[in-house]
Amino acid sequence: MSVNVGNSEFMPLPTNPNAKITGVHESLLQECEKDIIWYRDNFFGKAHQNYLALDSPRGPLAISIIRDSDTYKALVRTTSGSERLSVSSSGISIAWWRKAFGLGPSVNNLMESISRNIPVPNLRLCKDPNLGNELLAMEERQVIRSYKFGVAYVGPGQCSEEEMFSNRAENASPKFKEFLNFLGETIELRGWKGYRAGLDVSGSNMTGTHSIYTKWQGYEIMFHVSTLLPYIPGDRQQLERKRHIGNDIVIIIFSESDSPFQLSSITSHQNHVVAVVSPVEGDRYRLTVAPKSGVPGFTPDLPEPCVFGRDAVSRDFFLHKLVNGERASYKAPSFAPKISRTRSVLLYEVASKFLK
Structure with a gap:
């Protein structure tokens, strides 16, 4: 199975002849989780300073600073993310009169040495001991611990989105069912x-009776499987299925067709990474991953040829690629402004609460 790009926004990722199918060997921590750990390790429970800004040229801000031996460490929280910065105390200029009185650097000199992008006039020092817990809680609210991925089946001779959404459960092949067991x-x-990913769990079967779910590396993953979602006779587009899978950032297309899948048939604005999987001889799968234009590259690299089995290592590799694909999509032009606005609201709420 191959893919046909046509006039699609999706473009298959290149393969790397030096890459291999491996388990997870790198940290799966999200950036906000790393910020939480860094703040806990270096600031929390220790004497340090927190500065807040409600309004500034960079939006609302929260900056934590601590002196650790001969180094100043700072965590600069902005609407676009956080920066973990360090600067040697010897590199910070101190006015002679401050030295004479045994004082450290002024706020201006300290901030300018840490970063020249900090709008110092807009900052206010906050000494409320509860602020540290509030900043940690703010970061915790941004940690994503659950994912939902779409899964659609493409049968022999099919090549388009409309055809794949028309497949019913009884038409799905044993190989597709084996793949679902793999997931x-x-x-x-x-x-x-558990995590329901928008599926109906009331018992009214509005979204079908069953689904595919897994816990992986501490995360919950629910798969929206096209053949397990309700089939509506007479609905050419199968909008109920498309309502769920069309809103998934990452979708898996399992194809047993000899015809190239038409990436240009993917019309959802929400879908940003398409993983096309096709069975090959010996209980293995061939994988092509095609992100939408604007999605930055993401690991793990795809080997050449990109073929994996149904073993635990291959499963780790595949799920790792899907999770990182969604995370990379958050940086795409269609998502980045929304995430920045959410972070701006959270920072503003904290600043307004403590700058009374």
Whole structure:
């Protein structure tokens, strides 16, 4: 199975002849999780200074600074993310009169040495001991601990989105069912207590009776499987299925067709990474990953040829690629401004609460 780009916004990622199918060997921590750990390790419970800004040329800000031996460390929280910065105390200029009185550098000199992009006049020192917990809680609210990925089946002779959404469960092949078992376990939706990814768990079967779910590396993943979602006779576009899978950032297309899949048929604005999987001889799968224009590159690299099995290492590799694909999509032009606005609101709420 190959893909046809046509006039699509999606472009298949290149393969790397030196890459291999491996398990997870790098940190899966998100940037906000790294910020939380860095703040806990270097600031929390220790004497340090917190500065806030409600309004500035860079929007609302929260800056934490501590002196650790001969180094000043700073965590600069902005609407676009956080910066973990360090500067040697010997590199910070101190006025002679401050030295004479045994004082450290002024706020202006300290901030300018840490970063020249800090709008010092807009900052106010906050001495409230509760601020540290509030800043940690703000970062925790941005940690993503659950993912939802779409899965669609393309049968022999099919090549378009409309055709794949028309497939019913009884038409799906044994190989597709084996692949679903590879992804996760089949769970009953009625009464489901875990992450539901927008699926109906009330028992009315509005989104089908079962789905595919897994816990992986501490994250919950629910798969929206086209053949397990309700089929509506007479609905050419199968809008109920498209409502879920069309809103997934990452979608998997399992194809048993000899015809190239038409990437240009993917019309959802929300879909940003398409992973095309096709079975090959010996219980293995060939993988092509095509991100939308504007999505930055993401690991792990795809080997040449990109073929994996149904073993645990291959599963780790595949799920790792999907998770990193969604995370990379957050940096695309269609998502980055929304995430920045959300972070701006959170920072503003904290600043307005403590700058009374």
